[in-house]
Amino acid sequence: MLRIAVLTSGRGTLLRYTISACYDGVVDGEVVAVATNRDCPALDVARKAGIDTTASYPQSSYGSLAERDAVMAADVLEAGADFVLVGGYTDVLDAAFLKHFPDRVISVYPTILPAFGELDESIGPALDYGVKSLGVTIHLRDPHSLSDGPIIAQIPIPVEVDDTIESVTPYIAAVEREHLPLVMQAFAEGRVLREGRKVRVVAPKRRAS
Template identity: 55%
Template sequence: MTEENGEAMLNIGVMTSGRGNALRMVLETCTGHGKVVAAVANLDCPALGVARDNGIPHVSLHRLEDYPSRAARDEAMAAELHKAGVDFIFSAGYSDVIDEALLSAFPDRVMSVYPSLLPAFAEDDEAIGPALDHGVKLIGVTFHLRQALSGAGGAIIAQEPIPVDVDDTIATVEPRILQTERDMLPGLFAAFAEDRVRREGRKLRILPAS
């Protein structure tokens, strides 16, 4: 981590695979608590262009087919992120599971977000539709640590419920989920930057700001 004007700042690496919307959200919400210094992708995707257009200094592509194994690919990604000075990772719209080779290089410092109140509807390719089809009254957002070879199995950092009703659809719920993610992110970046996150087994405790 670095400091600016006496405030602790994260050096954030973003793992991405998509259009860049999640990357833009990180760039917009980390101000004051961190800066994005690297972006890595597993696919040749528009998010890489977003990263370059926003002046992120380290941008790289790591396709699985270019490596002998997922472990080798993720070890190379970890090395690239360390080289860029990254001390915190957000897997924002990242389409693949992550090997322990990367997670062990950044212990308890790889965060992701999932559009449900985990562990409900974990590991679904698309969680909102199944939740609405099930007739839930609350959907939500979960920020969690990544777990090896799992998309949604890591320790929960923070959750926020979002009420839904029988007339809601994916189209009506998605904007509320995205806004909730945006609202939660600054506080989570601040908690990690200020070293206020404590692991207690599978449970995480966020200490109050001093």
Template identity: 35%
Template sequence: MPLKIAILASGNGTNAQAFIDKRRAGLLDVDIRLVAGNRPGAGVFARAQAAGIPCCALDHTAFPDRLSFDRELVRHIRESGAELIVLAGYMRLLSAEFLSAFAGRVINIHPALLPSFPGVHGGADALAYGVKLSGCTVHFVEEKVDSGPVIIQAAVPVNAGEDEDSLMQRIHALEHRIYPQALQWLAEERLTVRGRHVHLAPSPKGKQAPDGPWLVWPPLEEGF
């Protein structure tokens, strides 16, 4: 059975589109039950509607506080039947009550190599610091911001003097590969969390994707 997921997003939805495309190609064994978010005009909803995916656009400014918004969001997600919550550019902190409702079943992608440069400006902060490697991280979500056990990371070189747009284009391109890969591992029930360590069972197919000018670990598999 496909893994039933709900995607939470606040923006254009390029990572959500990557999931949709991989699913259409028969590479990602997920059932996207809901796309939800806090900005009704966000581009992600147009992408979801074009793919025939149910949407839930809740304007957070219409709620008296964060907790009441999260409770309504939890209700919609539970009604969708989703088993895993996938944050894809969702720009709101999740309350402890939300995370308790889906304990161990929320994942996120961050545009930096955690635990370095957490927060909303991870890519820009890494560039300003002058690092020689940056990248992105898929991780389980805990109450602490950008915390939780790491599933997969991708590193790209940073060129001295380059601008943020140039760096982020390379990072986003890898986000669209490692995030679907992490989802597929979860769909195949190949991930086990022991403390802070995420263990990946070997692939029955045994084929890896071709290498490129990046480092991804665990390695991408064929099709990703």
């Protein structure tokens, strides 16, 4: 069973999906902590869901990113978290956080990485460039990067010349909602294996009929 900490900075969309996926049994897990880097609606989502460890960690309150991330890691560890989902979180993570969850911090990025990585908003630049497909990349998180890290899964989404951020965002959200729980369940079942920069997701065992 995954004991999940969610890091976010926004409305809490992925947080809602994750709570629902755990409640519905799609993911064998429980959200035990939510951490943000600023006051945001996701904090209210967490509190209404009854998640006890819910806090904001603005970097301006700490001497350095490493200091802030060490405190944040200590708090989510105390809540019992052993897995971290980074969704819509606007800061990079320091090694002071990641070292506590080796190969257990995943992130979602709305393009087919490595294209258009390290951007606060990547969909618009990708469409302006004229790409024929966007997509969702689920990857392990590397320190001091928004988009680098071994890739776990990539799901392409075709786009048209006249598509806009507004027209494609619902499709990206739907893909995230469908595929992120599958990846988290693979972690819960021990089916995610890292081999250097490559990540292998082993298919689930078939149940005997």
